[in-house]
Amino acid sequence: MSTQSTQPVHSPEEGHVVLVVNAGSSSIKCSVYRVVDDPAVEGGTRAILGAGGQIEGIGVAPRVVAHMADGRLIVDETFPVAQVADHDGAFRLLRLVLAVGLRDTPPAAIGHRVVHGGARHSDAVIIDDQVIEELAALTPLAPLHQPHNLSAIRAVRQAAPELVQVACFDTAFHATNGVVQQLFALPYSYFTDGIRRYGFHGLSYEYIARHLHSVAPDIARRRVIVAHLGNGASLCAMKEGKSVETTMGLTALDGLPMGTRSGALDPGAVLWMMASGMDHDAIEKLLYHESGLKGLSGLSSDMRELLASGSERAKLAIDFYTYRIAQEVGKLAVGLGGLDALVFTAGIGENAPPIRAQVVERLKPLFGMEIHAEANAANKDHISTRESRVPIFAVRTDEEGMIALHTARLLREAMRK
Template identity: 80%
Template sequence: MSTLAHPLPAIEGHVVLVVNAGSSSIKCSVYRVVDDPQAEGGARAILGAGGQIEAIGVTPRVVAHMADGRLIVDETFPVAQVSDHDAAFRLLRLVLAVGLRDTPPAAIGHRVVHGGAHHADAVLIDDAVIEELDALTPLAPLHQPHNLEAIRAVRAAAPDLVQVACFDTAFHARAGVLAKLFALPYSYYENGIHRYGFHGLSYEYIARRLHTVAPEIARGRVIVAHLGNGASLCAMQDGKSVETTMGLTALDGLPMGTRCGALDAGAVLWMMARGMSRDDIEKTLYQESGLKGLSGISSDMRELLASDSERAKLAIEFFTYRIAQDIGKLAVTLGGLDGVVFTGGIGEHAAPVREAVCARLKGLFGIDVDHDANAANKLRIDAHGSRVPVFAIPTDEEGMIALHTARILRDSHKG
């Protein structure tokens, strides 16, 4: 059974351009979506080329490669030439034209962080969708404005090109009411103030990938840890989201690179009582907390792992402590644990983080990590005799966006 809502289309020869716009960078990838009866969902997204513009408005740099590693471009530009996301996307689109010369894109798929209460699936973008997503900006202030800026830039440059929004919240949309509620007056829930969850495109990819790399647990009780600058956990049963650690916004749950994670709301009231403005509080919670705030050094896990600072060690220990603690909570929700998966930039590459998390889980779940396999970032990292298998699986959010975009494109043509 596919984790996608519908069977995927046959669009051999069509190309999808995927856009993932962040606060200071825009990533673009070119995929060809082809039928594959052996693949979960009946189709595969094959990467053709990818690139990104980094440090927009500061020291803009464009880097792009073909899928086989051939360099398309690696160049730094004057700030005046790439001062905002609109200029950055136009430039990156020109760069990737090298890889699209013979097959222009049939559609563009965008990662959009927050889909709100009405989007449990990807959707064709029109004026009404843009207006609705813009209204959700207060719930995802670090991401939503840039997602929308990329969409508007494409509309201005190529108004007839089909665009599709793919939501980080959609994978969690069918979770039960208990997983969504806050203990606020019920009218708040009725008005959309509830837990949405994020990183859904990553979790959906892992759910599909498990059918290939670990079929014995793919339909079981699995907890996936997406660990990067943003971090969350997802409890899955039969490849579907049951519970996740993020909530109404991408602030909740685990501590992150610069975000605080779960916080007593009284702390916000305390900040207000001290005279802090809404903007100052938002900046503190989103940009000055998490690993950066605790360590006083950096939000980058690589820098913290290399540091001798006691506060860096404290930040890492707190991060792994909270991950292990929340894995235990989600295991209770699932009624047991059949597998653990690490993914995301930290989850895929930071062996000491994985080892520290699993060490805290050993007594309760009998998890034991193979030190050498973990240090080598192998796909499976549990030791012989571990009661629960543990994996480190690279995610592919952009590939999921390509698959969803192809399906929506097919459906729009049928209509």
């Protein structure tokens, strides 16, 4: 494995070094951050990216790509399947690659994105045996994500058992939601047993809540709806920088249609599938992997492909997608008692001007929103006109940076004990 020469990420005295791990089904992303005190930013600390990389095609066609924060290439190389057959092998290799950027400043701790924290975890937590057991029990609620999050945690324990590991949850930011917002209309005993609306993408929303103090300080604590639109998609209503309500529920299936996930669905449709002979695995595959934009278009889950396609089915999928987003914005605005700003973020939200324009056009009669065509096309931070009654923003999220901040905070607290 050949790598280009790089400089150290930083010197040891310049804050905590944190390695952030975001594990998916066939890939692991790692980023190296330095977390420093900065009274000028919201929260008093800042995460500075030093290097990042990912290994994709685990067990199929492994490829490692890593860069320093300034864009310098550390490595871009493919590997034999036997060398990277599973997440354990992938993590060991990726950690070795990023060590080139770290040089003599190894990480003080590792932070993991964990999709589901359940009712027990409303904040990040240092990982121990009990935490692993609790998170494993939540796997049925996040079957696409939780097993891979746990695989990465176990791989780190094997490769670097001396390192502190921290779990940071996509559900935690929504712990501020009220009981009414968490309920399903089932017997109340289900709620007490943990069957409730948890919400997801919380690390992204938490980052946006902090970052708005820099981008738009006049609206940061007001009534804001954030649209996290990526392969997974949801909305969050925020007031005073806290989550009030969100579109996802018990699992990451609920709410908006997504790349391959159905979004909100009449439970009767699932009963019909069962009555027609489909078993649990077949229904799970349909709802998680074959629905959403992919299922409606019959073409792809990738919004870029759908926007480039001239097919009627692709147009139908896009129209349904933007219609449902606008619908959910209206619903969340009821929970907020009005709307002071709309923020788009994540892959589609940050990079697809036509989607933003269609959503805003649908919302214009309700909220007097007007998009600035040139600013929107250029993916500017502020994309509404001066005449727009509700300001509109497109803001790049940084879930990994948020994980680094939580990890460094818990590390400091542990060191004080």
